[in-house]
Amino acid sequence: MVPFVKAHACGNDFLILDEHLAGRRHAELARKLCARNTSIGADGIEFLERRTDGTLFLRLFNADGSEAELSGNGTRCVAAWLAASEGLRDVALGTHGGVRTCHVVKADDPLYLIESEMGVPRVMPRTIEVPDVGNVAGAMVNVGNPHFVIFVETEDFAAHGLRWQELGARISTSPLFPHGTNVEFVRVLSPGKIAFRIYERGCGPTTSSGTGTCASSAAAMALRGTERELIAAAEGGEQRTVWPSADAAMLLTGPAEIICRGEAAGL
Template sequence: MIPFVKAHACGNDFLIIEEALAGRRHAELARKLCSRNTSVGADGIEFLEHRVGGEFFLRLFNADGSEAELSGNGTRCVAAWLAKSEGLKEVALGTHGGVRTCRVIEAADPNYLIESEMGVPRVMPRTIVVDGLGNVAGAMVNVGNPHFVILVDTEDFSVQGQAWQEVGGRISTSPLFPHGTNVEFVRVISSGEIAFRIFERGCGPTTSSGTGTCASSAAAMVLAGVDRSLTALAEGGAQRTVWPANDQVMQLTGPAEIVCVGEVFGL
């Protein structure tokens, strides 16, 4: 039996499992345990390693078994669990996308409001060619993991009459991105608010994404000139981003909820 924690951030859900229990079965465990019909179900697994000296490191595996650099929402879920289990109000979590420091702003167990330092976004305006659409303007954004962000003005987030889910699937696996990419579709509501949809690499459409929130916000700030402090609305709820300047760290604030603790049969 494998002990696990399940948590979610705006509906973007993760299992948290101790790294020592994974052996070399990370991908297999992710594919099995993230299945929503035959197991616990989640968008991914955060494997949590307790290192010598009190440091923590996370390895994120998506539901399809692929490994990603990091997840903003997944990192926040782990921070919430460490706040609950170890009483930590501030924690630095190492990831393959860099260290992310999380601070608990409010705690009403099992619900937590957490501010995370998300690194310095890199925004590169780019027009790409998409099968069935032709030229699509947007921006490649790196926030520790890759994103392609498209600004839209449609209520349903469609692009040239095609559903965002279909377009996202094509871009995410396009040869233009050999390692895949997350894809966001962003509509500017006002100078201080955006709405967006997410097609996540290795998972598909999700209700929320922490790094997607940051990438969407950064792209809207650079391409559309919106405020440097934004409310970003995804299907799972709102998060808050603050990016004082292009060369400074972006702050992300959002909720995380501990859903349950349990045990599950492994492989």
């Protein structure tokens, strides 16, 4: 039996497991436990390691078993769990994309509002060539993990004659990105608000993404002249980003909710 916690941030759901239970089975556990129809179901697993020096470290494995650098929403889910289980209001969580510091703004168990420091985004305009599509203009954005942001005008987020899900899948696995990339389709609604859709590397379309929110916001601020404080709306809800200047860390504020605790059998 493997103990787990399940939480979500704007519908982007994660399992939280102790690292010591994984052994070398991280990818296997992710594929099995994240299966929607035959197991618990989730977009990924956050493996939480408590190191001997007192620090905390997260390893994120996507539903397909691939490992990613970090997840903004997943990190926030872990912070919510640590607030619920240990009363922590401020916590630094190490990831392969850097340390992310989380502060609990409001606690109404099982729902938490959390502000996370997400590092300094790097934005680089780039046009890529997609087979059978042609040139696709966008921006490569790094917020600890890779993103390709495309600005669209269509209400359904379609681009280049394709549904965003289809174009996102093609770009995410393109040889242009040897390690894959997350893909965002962004509409600027006003100087203070954007809407976006996300095709996540390793799990496909998701209702939200913390790093996707940051990447979309950073691209809009840097390339579309929006305000430095934005509301970013995804299918799962809204989050707020603040990026004071190009050399400052971006702050991301959004909800995280504990869904359940349990034990997974047959592993």
